Amino acid sequence: MYDRTLPEDIVQSAKTVGIIVDEMLNPESPKLLLNYNKIVGIKETKGLTIEGEELENGVMGDIIVEDGVKIKEPVHLCFGVTPSEGVQEIIPRFIVGDDAEVSFLAHCSFPNAIKFTHKMEGEMIIGKNSKLFYEERHYHGKNSGAKVYPVFEVHVGPKSKFISLFSLTHGTVGTVNINMDIYAHQEAKVEIETKAYGKNKKDRVEIRDAVFLEGKDSKSIIKMRAAATNGGVVLMKGITEANAPGATGHVDCKEIVQGFGSIVAAIPIVRVTDDHARVTHEAAVGRVSQKELDTLMARGLTEDEAVDMIIRGIM
């Protein structure tokens, strides 16, 4: 019989990315915990329904927050896999009703990945006047052996707010290709922050965050932070389309490249089809300043430690 607990490797990697494990494992805290294609923990709370079905290679699930429900504590999601090889497919759907509030703290952990693929096809539907905060922290181990392909489609209802924070800054990356399409309705607000750090020549990150401001007076900001060192490659595309009067958006990309063979590319794409809309962008790509390095080395850090600290600060 399959062990219905979270393996220690996954718990440890949760700690590595800053998850408060005691909170995540607290029997009373709302959660959905997966180990490969097994559901190892579900805890619902008043107004929060979590349903899941185990598939051959993964899990399909619905997470539903009812109208008027405001969940104070974060809902923990853990998508973990310990084997070094295989394929995991996760198909989650998040439905947040009207006048509701919820925050998700997701932890995707593949600590032993060598030839492992994780695919996610997610959908988020947010009703009117609601708020959804979604944070996803990844840990892919030390072997650059993970291939991670998440695709998300998000609909942000009138006067609602969607905040997404994605970070992959601990351990190696492997291959990551993220695609996110977000549709903002009337007076909706969208904030996307993405951070990725490629540390060696096997690490390749491609992220495409696209926000479509379809509703009147909708607003968005996309903030992308990336670093590539020792041959890593990070390509980020922040797309904002403003298609309604009063829609305003901003794309802000900042990237650091350090070491032979490292490549970063920041591509802000803005498209405006309404003459009462406005989208701005800024992008900066460069190496770590020598003076910053010298300052930290004068405190006793090695050059690599100093680069790491500066990048983590920017992240």
Next chain:
Amino acid sequence: MLLNVDNITIMPDDSDKTITKNVTFSMEEEEVHALIGPNGSGKSSIAYAIMGLKAYLPAQGKIIFKGKDITYASITERAKMGITLAWQEPVRFEGITIAEYLEIVAKNREESAKVLKLVNLDANKYLDRKCDNTLSGGERKRVEIAAAVAMNPKLLMLDEPDAGLDIIAYGELSSMLKKIKEETGASILIITHREETGGIADYASLMWDGQVIASGEFKEIMERYCLMARGEKKCMIEPCPKISFKARKQSV
């Protein structure tokens, strides 16, 4: 002897211009030494060479620290030997808190609070603030000095600690430097062109056009500097003797 800067000449990598030429001076343990001179005379370049910045490695000469030739040692190696520098214009680190910056060397929050107190900053207010452009120039400068002090250095170099300070902070600087001297017991190399800032120094070396033209008691050297600044260069004729620091301590 703690430090012996022996006949060093600095030429930047990408130019044939000489920044400093045949600079020689030395420091004893626990000595406070001021490197004085006008802007562009090469004072900061000497500090960068002692710290080991790549662009300031000497084209000739030696730097000996505690009997060891460190002329081509890395910055990190020198820092681990107890040499550090508080920069004239400290960089700002995006996303790094003052606590994180100090705790590169300070053991814990308590120790960080202690060094902030030395530079007259309230730890409760500052430790969790970002070390970025939300700090004023004066605040950032104090944090920089605190970070250098936190290393418990053998040789603490302060590059123009008075630059960019407002009148209140400037007034506090002298007593702050005295406190640092008393509490750390470090040898201190102060780079300045102000008498008040160098006031805690036992000795001084005067730099002019990239050369040390005199070394000796701080007050005497400062007087010479003032004369030279007024165009009276005759003071260059007589060498200024340097009494050994140990001998001076014994005579007190």
